[in-house]
Amino acid sequence: MPTPEPRDPSRVARQAQMRDQNLGVVLRGIVDAAEPLSRAQLAASEDLARATVSGLVDHLIEARLVRELDPTQTQRAGRPAVPLAPARGTVAGVGMEVNVDYLGVRALDLAGDVLAEHVELDDLRGADAADVLDRLAALAEPVIEGLRSAGVRVAGTALALPGLVDRVTGPLRVAPNLGWRDVDVVGVVSAHPALHAFPPRVANEANLAARAEAHARRGSPSFAYVSGEVGIGGAIVLDGEIFPGRHGWSGEIGHIVVDAFRGPRASDGSLEALAGQDAMLRAAGLPSTAGLDVLLDALATGDLRATAAVAQAARALGVALASVANVVDVGEVVLGGTFGQLFDHVHDEVSARLDELVIFAPWSPLTVSPARAGQYPAMTGGALAALARVLADPAEWLRSQS
Amino acid sequence: MPTPEPRDPSRVARQAQMRDQNLGVVLRGIVDAAEPLSRAQLAASEDLARATVSGLVDHLIEARLVRELDPTQTQRAGRPAVPLAPARGTVAGVGMEVNVDYLGVRALDLAGDVLAEHVELDDLRGADAADVLDRLAALAEPVIEGLRSAGVRVAGTALALPGLVDRVTGPLRVAPNLGWRDVDVVGVVSAHPALHAFPPRVANEANLAARAEAHARRGSPSFAYVSGEVGIGGAIVLDGEIFPGRHGWSGEIGHIVVDAFRGPRASDGSLEALAGQDAMLRAAGLPSTAGLDVLLDALATGDLRATAAVAQAARALGVALASVANVVDVGEVVLGGTFGQLFDHVHDEVSARLDELVIFAPWSPLTVSPARAGQYPAMTGGALAALARVLADPAEWLRSQS
DNA sequence: AGGATAAATTCATCCGGCAAACTAAATTGA
DNA sequence: TCAATTTAGTTTGCCGGATGAATTTATCCT
Numbered sequence: 028m029p030t031p032e033p034r035d036p037s038r039v040a041r042q043a044q045m046r047d048q049n050l051g052v053v054l055r056g057i058v059d060a061a062e063p064l065s066r067a068q069l070a071a072s073e074d075l076a077r078a079t080v081s082g083l084v085d086h087l088i089e090a091r092l093v094r095e096l097d098p099t100q101t102q103r104a105g106r107p108a109v110p111l112a113p114a115r116g117t118v119a120g121v122g123m124e125v126n127v128d129y130l131g132v133r134a135l136d137l138a139g140d141v142l143a144e145h146v147e148l149d150d151l152r153g154a155d156a157a158d159v160l161d162r163l164a165a166l167a168e169p170v171i172e173g174l175r176s177a178g179v180r181v182a183g184t185a186l187a188l189p190g191l192v193d194r195v196t197g198p199l200r201v202a203p204n205l206g207w208r209d210v211d212v213v214g215v216v217s218a219h220p221a222l223h224a225f226p227p228r229v230a231n232e233a234n235l236a237a238r239a240e241a242h243a244r245r246g247s248p249s250f251a252y253v254s255g256e257v258g259i260g261g262a263i264v265l266d267g268e269i270f271p272g273r274h275g276w277s278g279e280i281g282h283i284v285v286d287a288f289r290g291p292r293a294s295d296g297s298l299e300a301l302a303g304q305d306a307m308l309r310a311a312g313l314p315s316t317a318g319l320d321v322l323l324d325a326l327a328t329g330d331l332r333a334t335a336a337v338a339q340a341a342r343a344l345g346v347a348l349a350s351v352a353n354v355v356d357v358g359e360v361v362l363g364g365t366f367g368q369l370f371d372h373v374h375d376e377v378s379a380r381l382d383e384l385v386i387f388a389p390w391s392p393l394t395v396s397p398a399r400a401g402q403y404p405a406m407t408g409g410a411l412a413a414l415a416r417v418l419a420d421p422a423e424w425l426r427s428q429s
Numbered sequence: 430m431p432t433p434e435p436r437d438p439s440r441v442a443r444q445a446q447m448r449d450q451n452l453g454v455v456l457r458g459i460v461d462a463a464e465p466l467s468r469a470q471l472a473a474s475e476d477l478a479r480a481t482v483s484g485l486v487d488h489l490i491e492a493r494l495v496r497e498l499d500p501t502q503t504q505r506a507g508r509p510a511v512p513l514a515p516a517r518g519t520v521a522g523v524g525m526e527v528n529v530d531y532l533g534v535r536a537l538d539l540a541g542d543v544l545a546e547h548v549e550l551d552d553l554r555g556a557d558a559a560d561v562l563d564r565l566a567a568l569a570e571p572v573i574e575g576l577r578s579a580g581v582r583v584a585g586t587a588l589a590l591p592g593l594v595d596r597v598t599g600p601l602r603v604a605p606n607l608g609w610r611d612v613d614v615v616g617v618v619s620a621h622p623a624l625h626a627f628p629p630r631v632a633n634e635a636n637l638a639a640r641a642e643a644h645a646r647r648g649s650p651s652f653a654y655v656s657g658e659v660g661i662g663g664a665i666v667l668d669g670e671i672f673p674g675r676h677g678w679s680g681e682i683g684h685i686v687v688d689a690f691r692g693p694r695a696s697d698g699s700l701e702a703l704a705g706q707d708a709m710l711r712a713a714g715l716p717s718t719a720g721l722d723v724l725l726d727a728l729a730t731g732d733l734r735a736t737a738a739v740a741q742a743a744r745a746l747g748v749a750l751a752s753v754a755n756v757v758d759v760g761e762v763v764l765g766g767t768f769g770q771l772f773d774h775v776h777d778e779v780s781a782r783l784d785e786l787v788i789f790a791p792w793s794p795l796t797v798s799p800a801r802a803g804q805y806p807a808m809t810g811g812a813l814a815a816l817a818r819v820l821a822d823p824a825e826w827l828r829s830q831s
Numbered sequence: 832a833g834g835a836t837a838a839a840t841t842c843a844t845c846c847g848g849c850a851a852a853c854t855a856a857a858t859t860g861a
Numbered sequence: 862t863c864a865a866t867t868t869a870g871t872t873t874g875c876c877g878g879a880t881g882a883a884t885t886t887a888t889c890c891t
Binding site: 042287347350386 | 440441442443444446447450451454475477593595602603651663665672673674675677678679680681682684685686687688689695696699744745748749751752753755756757758759760782785786788789791792793
């Protein structure tokens with residue numbers, strides 16, 4: 028018999044999966060809701076029978092993933108509804124990040140509350156990868172131990188890095204601005220005892236930051252996210268989901284070439300070469316050791332070179348984002364990191380380039396907005412990514428816990 | 430009560446849907462198989478019980494979507510398997526296309542066989558939209574009538590256009606190379622009696638051509654497709670599915686800007702402006718009325734201007750495709766239309782630019798290959814798109830038929 | 832011819848969602 | 862004050878569909 032290659036069986040329906048799947052639907056319904064829903068409201072909105080929802084909710088409460096709130100004082104007739112909300116402090120996702128200027132850890136629970144957080148500022152350019160990762164683990168270990176001893180189940184960890192990470196096999200391929208190449212990140216980090224049981228899911232910093240941004244904007248938005256740090260990263264979010272590509276290598280907006288004929292090498296015309304932090308500082312006549320604050324000060328005083336430098340960068344950014352919009356048909360652009368801080372200085376130019384170049388702009392205007400996920404969004408995104416495992420299939424996760 | 434907005438209930442599992450869903454799984458298993466599978470093989474590969482598969486297959490056979498082949502002469506002991514194949518000539522998808530140089534119709538059945546086809550060559554630049562669409566309908570009507578009188582159920586029709594089509598509301602927004610704007614395509618076409626029952630699903634020519642290409646390459650490939658006709662269109666295919674974007678406006682590769690500072694308007698540096706057919710002919714010193722054949726002849730004779738023109742275009746193409754790869758993480762590029770015919774003259778340059786510019790190229794090399802979906806791929810893709818409705822949910826489609 | 836082997840079908844079982852009936856807890860109104 | 866009304870949540874019997882074991886069918890092998 029010619030053994031047929033096994034197809035992805037995930038799409039076949041079996042009754043055993045039915046309950047698991049609906050458990051996830053109900054849990055996500057509760058977690059994603061803008062305001063607490065009752066069992067009856069959930070049944071209506073998900074189009075399930077009230078009896079079915081009740082059973083599933085009981086299961087979720089028993090598993091400490093959901094809690095009942097006190098009945099609200101409505102002025103309506105009838106038995107008051109019991110509002111349901113994600114449980115607090117019962118499950119945690121741990122997000123970690125190593126970036127050029129800092130490293131840190133943040134733990135969130137299902138309610139989105141920060142349970143723990145530690146950040147160390149430091150210039151890590153060229154630092155030894157193993158040393159830095161050990162420092163990170165030393166930061167994360169007490170956090171994880173603290174959570175566990177408080178009875179919080181750790182759903183997993185995720186680590187954001189400013190570079191190219193292989194989603195499948197784990198190693199960091201290259202992080203140019205750290206000067207790292209081919210680092211077995213997972214191996215080093217999970218060598219530490221507390222992290223051994225929770226090997227981090229490693230991902231690109233911009234992708235995780237975009238996840239936090241999608242979470243901060245409720246309602247499954249679609250947008251292109253730009254994370255301007257020292258380099259320029261990016262991510263595509265579609266219906267609230269980050270678009271991973273085959274290997275998790277999507278969204279490398281910094282490598283879009285907007286000026287192919289500028290230098291001998293086409294990469295001389297990449298967005299990062301034209302609008303990266305170093306390029307902007309150089310064009311503004313500032314030392315490349317200066318931080319973004321110096322540039323912002325110069326802009327505030329109306330410095331002409333700084334203004335021109337940022338305008339030029341904004342043009343390149345707008346052109347690159349127009350290409351992204353033309354290729355993936357997103358209608359919103361979110362500027363994070365550096366570009367979030369420069370938002371007022373780049374918005375008009377970026378917006379103008381999008382209106383000019385995106386073919387569908389006349390029928391579906393594009394919007395440009397600043398990131399609103401707060402500080403260190405990739406750490407938040409990493410924690411959310413870890414929690415997403417629970418939300419994606421709570422039944423499976425609960426089985427794996429016992 | 431604050432009425433909660435209805436969430437998408439498609440993900441909740443109910444037993445009534447279970448059978449429908451598995452019917453689709455089995456049908457797609459049969460249609461997508463490289464070689465005919467038996468019930469037992471299907472059960473193994475889909476991880477369903479043999480009893481379940483048998484029941485579903487019987488249903489599909491009764492519905493004339495699947496047929497049993499004669500048992501093959503294997504040299505093995507045991508009862509011989511009954512191979513299953515998609516039925517032939519029982520259901521048809523009808524693909525239609527209006528392009529700059531031709532218009533036509535093609536009908537396919539579930540087996541992928543061409544049941545009918547008509548193409549008319551004509552220069553339609555600037556032609557009146559209503560006239561052209563009437564001609565198309567006149568071409569399609571006898572095809573549909575013929576199918577129906579032969580007992581073939583028409584699953585639907587699709588119409589490929591070289592322009593921007595709104596997926597939701599139907600109208601053609603703009604087709605620059607035809608000179609059309611805001612045409613109610615569906616209205617005009619389905620005014621014709623035979624087409625009234627089958628209003629076309631309208632889509633971009635490149636997107637449908639890419640669908641045909643994905644079908645021609647079995648096994649759910651991922652690639653960026655470039656359709657070089659008079660303009661330059663494109664599409665993104667991920668795991669065999671064309672990536673639609675929000676409105677079906679994805680893949681507009683021709684509008685990627687690779688040279689933002691070339692002219693006063695950034696769009697002067699778009700791929701289409703630099704590597705479109707007119708641009709290549711002009712750069713080669715040929716009249717813009719010349720066809721591609723003239724350019725190919727010039728290349729064959731080693732004409733220097735032609736060679737340089739194509740090299741320049743290939744550089745722009747490679748740079749644009751590198752941006753696409755960096756943003757959506759696809760590992761393969763397929764060149765169709767004009768660029769398919771120019772494949773030997775552009776491959777090396779495109780490949781070199783991809784290797785140079787795509788950040789993940791060192792770890793996952795990119796391949797560049799010519800399209801193999803045959804002539805008029807968008808017509809094939811349209812027919813496949815119409816048939817996809819049947820494959821996506823055969824139970825639902827069968828109910829809609831009776 | 833009889834045993835071995837594999838495909839396909841039959842059948843009893845079980846699981847889980849569903850609708851309806853029922854209970855619970857509030858407001859309304861006479 | 863108390864019954865009627867209204868809405869939330871639970872209990873219960875039912876039903877559809879997947880399942881695995883047993884059975885039937887059809888071939889190969891010795």
